[in-house]
Amino acid sequence: MFDQVMTAVLGHIARDALSFDDRGMLPTPLPQPGHRYLLYIHIPFCESLCPFCSFHRIHYDETLALTYFEALRREITGYHERGFRFSEAYVGGGTPTVNLDQLLVTLDLIRSLFGIEQISVETNPNHLRESTIGQLRAAGIKRLSVGVQSFDDGLLARMNRLGPYGSAAQIIERLRVANDAFETLNVDLIFNLPGQTLASIERDLEIVRSLALKQVSWYPLMASNSSRVQMQQAMGEVDFSRERALYERINDGLAGDYELSSVWCFSRDAAMIDEYIINHEQYIGVGSGSFSYLNGVLYATSFSIPGYGATVDRQGHGLTRHLPFSRREQLRYYLMTNLFGLSLSRDVARSRWGPGFERSLWLEIASSRLLGMVRIEDDRLVLTRRGRYYLLIAMREFLTGVNNVRDQMRDEPDPIRLKWPGV
């Protein structure tokens, strides 16, 4: 019952904070002098579409993809010309490796413009071929993240993944090779899928341990308005009542061999590279359907894939919508993302937000302490074992809110109402 109340409260906060109803001119995203940001690059093409997924993605089309990658490189160059500098890049999708040649040309560009050393790329298991792995390594990829979702052939079939992305046996063989090829090899799994049983999770746990996978991001199922309908048709009813028990089982099953590096990321070695949201408060997203978060403003880049290139040419960038967060929302976002990464340094928070940081969030911090979700350890606010599941609910509701924004953006015509000064 308490979990349902938490879901309702946190869902309400996320829905309230996340709705693009901006009417005015887009504020100019400008870099702070000397600051290096994270660059997120979105590749919205997939060979087959999964019913649970509410990321911005469409069926791969080579002609469209070639035009898209060219526009993407123009957008990246535009940010360089405006003075943005990046220390790290994350290429997500969709499926970034769907056109490897174009991806490699794009990675060459970001390395030559920004000298980026740390690059993460997402992929699907069918792309874990020896030649692809070699080319990605040669391109300096430090973290490769492979979407597996489940090692259960029945579930893979219902997710439309069995044919296009491979059976559990094929995936296991490919992971055996890839696991040692990258500094961090991350495998994405999902728990609480419709039709997924505890026995199926136990088998997944056994496979993760026997392959000694370096890192596993084990996501709770998230259901945006559109993906809930798709899942219901393809896979069955979404049911959150089993979520806590499955999460606890996964925590217990990986304890000993793995350390948590976020609420749902398990690493064999604490030094591995995590999801970027934990380490980067601010980032710039390029490519259709990406988000940027800069100086307290959330921006979205045009969700029209054919129209994206024209938007970049007209404005020098692809941003079309913005959502300013109030100071309170920014502080809450900071607290939530830090606790998602398991702890928050009070000293760093005070120097970032001023001495009143904890006073401004006294209600959130006091109630979390009262409920036993966080404790104070020296300078740090630390998430407790009890708090992990509530942070999972908070993050799941926040990301579901982001997915609902994606639904909203996909349904809209391109609102070109902004101009970058000097363009």
Ligand SMILES: C[S@@+](CC[C@H](N)C(=O)[O-])C[C@H]1O[C@@H](n2cnc3c(N)ncnc32)[C@H](O)[C@@H]1O
């Ligand atoms: C958007 S995909 C992109 C990479 C690649 N195409 C893939 O399938 O993994 C990244 C990961 O997001 C996770 N994901 C997508 N939709 C989700 C959902 N509705 N609930 C939980 N996780 C989801 C999946 O685990 C997926 O591997």
Ligand code: SF4
């Ligand atoms: S989960 Fe990955 S492969 Fe499936 S539709 Fe989403 S982005 Fe594409």
